[in-house]
Amino acid sequence: MTAAAALAPSPPATGGPDPRPGSFGAFVARCAAAGQLVVQPRMGFADPERMRDGLRRTKAAAATAAGTLTIDSYTRVGDRAAARAALAEGAPLNGYPIAAHPAARTRALLAGVADAGFPVQVRHGSARPEAIIRALTAAGLDATEGGPVSYCLPYDRTPLAESVAHWARGCELLATLAPAPRTAHLETFGGCMLGQLAPPGLLVALSLLEGLFFVRHGIRSVSLSYAQQTHPGQDAEALRALRRLAEEFLPAGVDRHLVLYTYMGVYPRTAHGATRLLEDSARLAVRAGAERLIVKTAAEAHRIPTVQENVRALETAAAAAARTTPEQADGGDSEVYQEARRFVEAVLDLGDDLGRALRTAFARGLLDVPYCLHPDNAGRSRSFLDPGGRLRWSDTGAMPVAPYATSSRRTPLTADGLLGALLTTSSRYDSDPPAPEGADMEHTPPPLGTHLASPTLRSAMLVQQEALYAVREFLRGQGFTELLPPLVGPVTDPGGRGAKALDVDYYGQPYKLMTSAILYKQASLRGFPKLFYIAPNVRVEPPETAGTGRHLVEFHQIDVELAGASREDAQAVAAGLLTHVVEHVWSAVPEVLRELGREEMDFAELLSGGKFDSCTHAEAVARLAGHGHTQSPDAEIDWAGEKVLSLAADRPFFIDDYPKGSRGFYDREDPERPGVLRNFDLIAHGGYGELASGSEREADYAALVTRMRESGENPAKYAWYLELAREGIASSAGFGMGLQRLVRFLTGLDALWQVSAYPKLPGVIAP
Amino acid sequence: MRRRSLDILLAGTASDSHTWNLVYLQLFLEERGHRVGNLGPCVPDPLLVRECAARRPQLLVLASVNGHGYRDGLGAVRALRRAGHTLPVVIGGKLGTAGEADPAQRALLLEAGCDRVFDDGDTHALGAYLDTLAAVETRAAA
Numbered sequence A: 001m002t003a004a005a006a007l008a009p010s011p012p013a014t015g016g017p018d019p020r021p022g023s024f025g026a027f028v029a030r031c032a033a034a035g036q037l038v039v040q041p042r043m044g045f046a047d048p049e050r051m052r053d054g055l056r057r058t059k060a061a062a063a064t065a066a067g068t069l070t071i072d073s074y075t076r077v078g079d080r081a082a083a084r085a086a087l088a089e090g091a092p093l094n095g096y097p098i099a100a101h102p103a104a105r106t107r108a109l110l111a112g113v114a115d116a117g118f119p120v121q122v123r124h125g126s127a128r129p130e131a132i133i134r135a136l137t138a139a140g141l142d143a144t145e146g147g148p149v150s151y152c153l154p155y156d157r158t159p160l161a162e163s164v165a166h167w168a169r170g171c172e173l174l175a176t177l178a179p180a181p182r183t184a185h186l187e188t189f190g191g192c193m194l195g196q197l198a199p200p201g202l203l204v205a206l207s208l209l210e211g212l213f214f215v216r217h218g219i220r221s222v223s224l225s226y227a228q229q230t231h232p233g234q235d236a237e238a239l240r241a242l243r244r245l246a247e248e249f250l251p252a253g254v255d256r257h258l259v260l261y262t263y264m265g266v267y268p269r270t271a272h273g274a275t276r277l278l279e280d281s282a283r284l285a286v287r288a289g290a291e292r293l294i295v296k297t298a299a300e301a302h303r304i305p306t307v308q309e310n311v312r313a314l315e316t317a318a319a320a321a322a323r324t325t326p327e328q329a330d331g332g333d334s335e336v337y338q339e340a341r342r343f344v345e346a347v348l349d350l351g352d353d354l355g356r357a358l359r360t361a362f363a364r365g366l367l368d369v370p371y372c373l374h375p376d377n378a379g380r381s382r383s384f385l386d387p388g389g390r391l392r393w394s395d396t397g398a399m400p401v402a403p404y405a406t407s408s409r410r411t412p413l414t415a416d417g418l419l420g421a422l423l424t425t426s427s428r429y430d431s432d433p434p435a436p437e438g439a440d441m442e443h444t445p446p447p448l449g450t451h452l453a454s455p456t457l458r459s460a461m462l463v464q465q466e467a468l469y470a471v472r473e474f475l476r477g478q479g480f481t482e483l484l485p486p487l488v489g490p491v492t493d494p495g496g497r498g499a500k501a502l503d504v505d506y507y508g509q510p511y512k513l514m515t516s517a518i519l520y521k522q523a524s525l526r527g528f529p530k531l532f533y534i535a536p537n538v539r540v541e542p543p544e545t546a547g548t549g550r551h552l553v554e555f556h557q558i559d560v561e562l563a564g565a566s567r568e569d570a571q572a573v574a575a576g577l578l579t580h581v582v583e584h585v586w587s588a589v590p591e592v593l594r595e596l597g598r599e600e601m602d603f604a605e606l607l608s609g610g611k612f613d614s615c616t617h618a619e620a621v622a623r624l625a626g627h628g629h630t631q632s633p634d635a636e637i638d639w640a641g642e643k644v645l646s647l648a649a650d651r652p653f654f655i656d657d658y659p660k661g662s663r664g665f666y667d668r669e670d671p672e673r674p675g676v677l678r679n680f681d682l683i684a685h686g687g688y689g690e691l692a693s694g695s696e697r698e699a700d701y702a703a704l705v706t707r708m709r710e711s712g713e714n715p716a717k718y719a720w721y722l723e724l725a726r727e728g729i730a731s732s733a734g735f736g737m738g739l740q741r742l743v744r745f746l747t748g749l750d751a752l753w754q755v756s757a758y759p760k761l762p763g764v765i766a767p
Numbered sequence B: 001m002r003r004r005s006l007d008i009l010l011a012g013t014a015s016d017s018h019t020w021n022l023v024y025l026q027l028f029l030e031e032r033g034h035r036v037g038n039l040g041p042c043v044p045d046p047l048l049v050r051e052c053a054a055r056r057p058q059l060l061v062l063a064s065v066n067g068h069g070y071r072d073g074l075g076a077v078r079a080l081r082r083a084g085h086t087l088p089v090v091i092g093g094k095l096g097t098a099g100e101a102d103p104a105q106r107a108l109l110l111e112a113g114c115d116r117v118f119d120d121g122d123t124h125a126l127g128a129y130l131d132t133l134a135a136v137e138t139r140a141a142a
Helices: A003-007 A024-035 A048-058 A079-087 A103-108 A130-139 A160-179 A202-216 A234-248 A271-288 A306-324 A335-348 A354-364 A415-431 A449-450 A456-478 A516-525 A545-548 A566-587 A588-597 A617-626 A639-648 A702-708 A715-727 A741-745 B018-030 B047-057 B067-080 B101-109 B123-141
Strands: A038-040 A069-070 A120-123 A143-144 A185-188 A222-226 A256-262 A290-296 A382-385 A391-397 A503-506 A509-512 A530-538 A553-563 A613-616 A653-656 A679-684 A689-696 A732-738 B007-012 B035-038 B059-063 B087-095 B117-119
Touching: A003 B035, A024 A222, A024 A256, A038 A306, A048 A069, A048 A103, A069 A509, A120 B067, A130 A143, A130 A160, A143 A160, A160 A202, A160 A354, A185 A202, A185 A588, A202 A222, A202 A234, A202 A354, A202 B117, A222 A234, A222 A545, A234 A256, A234 A271, A234 A335, A234 A553, A256 A271, A271 A290, A271 A306, A271 A335, A271 A415, A335 A354, A335 A702, A335 B067, A382 A415, A415 B018, A456 A530, A456 A553, A456 A566, A456 A588, A503 A653, A509 A553, A516 A530, A516 A553, A516 A715, A530 B067, A553 A566, A553 A741, A566 A588, A566 A679, A566 A689, A566 A732, A613 A617, A617 A639, A617 A653, A679 A732, A702 A715, A732 A741, B007 B018, B018 B123, B047 B067, B059 B067, B059 B123, B067 B087, B087 B123, B101 B117, B117 B123
Parallel strands: A038 A290, A069 A120, A120 A143, A143 A185, A185 A222, A222 A256, A256 A290, A613 A653, B007 B035, B007 B059, B059 B087, B087 B117
Antiparallel strands: A382 A391, A503 A509, A530 A553, A553 A732, A653 A679, A679 A689, A689 A732
16 A cells, blocks of 8 residues: 555545546545645656656655646647657657547556546646647546636737637536546636736636636536735635635535645745745645645756655645644635625626636726736736735726725836845745854754764764763762653743743643753652753754754753752762763773764863863853953853853853843842852853753742742742742752753764754754 | 937747746836837747837847747847848847857857847846947937
8 A cells, every 4th residue: 555545535435446537526525524635746747657657656655645747838839749749759848748649558657546546637738728638538537727817818829719718618528528427627727827926816816717617618626726925824815715705606516625836936946945935835725724735846946846856845745734733714804805806796797608708807907917918918907015925906907906005106116126026935935044143053954864874873872872871870979869850741941042842731731841850850859869860851942043053952951959059069060970971981982982073182171180160150241242242241141152152161161140030930049149140051162062051949939939920930830849849848959961962062063963863953843 | 418218129039938037128128218018928920020010119129038049039030130120139038958158059149130149137238238229329310
């Protein structure tokens, strides 16, 4: 069983396998009922073997997919002689010349591939579709796309009147040549037009009108398209408007669904930009209730994509869709709906013959596609991108809609303005994510399979294993007991620096995944005066920390707490621990460290003995000012500043006395110096930055409540912890040392993801 | 020096269905004070010849981005010159499939009677050419 067959909902049990190539509309309806978005490529190859391979691999993709036969340009414009000549010469064609191949060859291509769980649609772009429709129905297919307006105005000089006549005949041919029990299916292309800069109200109206045209000419199963534009909110309005208009204007017995096209304008040129735009389109489809998505690939901006690239795009879109939940919305009287409805009504008012009505509407400029140069288009409408990113009308010519109230009609669109508007989406996606702060990590993790097989990760894991061994050896030697930490709780460390906790539903209660187990460490002192965890933590860090090389969403801490201890006691344990780990890894795996580019000399000062230096936060701020780096005296040292200090040092050192407000309520305030905390960070030398954070802990009930209120925390949420505090929590000091940060420091690797087997970077969706 | 506004005819080449480049060029030319008739994409040679005869433009701008520009442009220029049209004709865009200008193909176009061949995106050179042409027109009219 293929992956697609496993993922796709089973066909209805009708007693034995369905021998017909499945009905396109019924397949999409079944998938929608099962909550699965159907994804589909644009894929076409001249060679039948290659085409068959492309379809098989589409079917085997880890996605609920439908197949596509995209037709070549010669066949599209009706030049079958040229298509045959090109085939004979072996010249490359940009699609499958379905009308040049005998039907038997296309049937053979589809045999065993197209079935009820994998329907195949023919995509072309012809204003004269009859020959293509004859060829596809002869090959046993019954689904295609197009439309009298959308396959004419943007691409062709064919007069609209001719296209309308050809498409009327085409619909009737399709309905006749794919008789029951087959179900002819037609998708409108009217939701795309020139790909960009047409305000959604017009696209929705054209898509609906073409669907209605199909139905009037005998088609009983239609899909209505809409192409992703510039604004997710406006696009969702458009899809909901299309659904509502379909309910209002299409006869009840007609099968229908919505199909979204991933952005059809100038596509992002970077791989990350292209992927993110594709993912956004998949999310849009699910949120706004489209049942099918036609994807684009990351190769789109450069050349015709390969099968592999198509499959990757399908799987990327399917994965993004699976992570998205539909949004309930009534599709109310949105601006898009109202505009679209005015267009639809204006056309339907022109008479019962919809083909004639469409021609009249264009002739009178009631429908007027902005920037479309076709001789039958009035060419008086103009659109613009408003400051919020929505597409709106600046000029409406004779159309039954009004220009946008604040449109700058007095400043007409310039050539540069047009270029800017055309490139808005690609520039936005190519430039995101923003250049990382202190970017010492220029690259991101490869796909997980590649990463797991990399020799660098293997070396890093050998070092990590030895480091963990040494941590446990050292702490047990000092009389600490290892406990296993909790994973979820009603509250967790409120933390700082913009990191958030992940919510989980715990028997109906809102629980959090641990950002750190600090509260449990303090509680545990009752039975375990010296304890430690190797604790997994999840912190949803702000996306801009993805490039620091020092943040992972999932990481581990060596979490240490000792009762009755001072800050200096905790620092002595931290320094001793770090020293022991460094000594151990250099005796256990020196060759691994050297292969990674580390030298024992890098740790000479660290291992030279003696206490690590300390400075206060205020001194660190002054030192940074000396380096020309501005640092707020009331806040955490920023990442760039921390790096400067780290680079300037030749052995690890402590920064003490952070200002209140920069840390959690559990860091004890210095009784002699209000506003200063009895806490510390341990900073590695060599640019590796913070390794550990620690403090003397606040344990007094009243002080804790006060500190919680000061930091904006609701004490009621911390009931279990405060109850223990009221009964009495031992005074203590402790610290958490980031395990991955420690291993990065030991190995000298550039980024934390290189020392995590399953890296999750802030803001990056990863397995 | 006073500059006169020109009547310019703009057209996509016969096999090129792209539109946005033509929309951009129309705005670009209009911003420089000229009047533009835009024939749109996929203009076959006979239509181009007919339109030149009917509209009598002072300049024809051919644009192509589909890689067939050298070939299609050559056909268009030859057809125009054969029909006796002497107006200035210029072409520009992504004219070949290789992604860079081809001097031999360019020479063929010039030899066939094309007045200028502009590299892709070189609107600066196009602007300078328009200025020269408009200035010459002024003097000729004086």
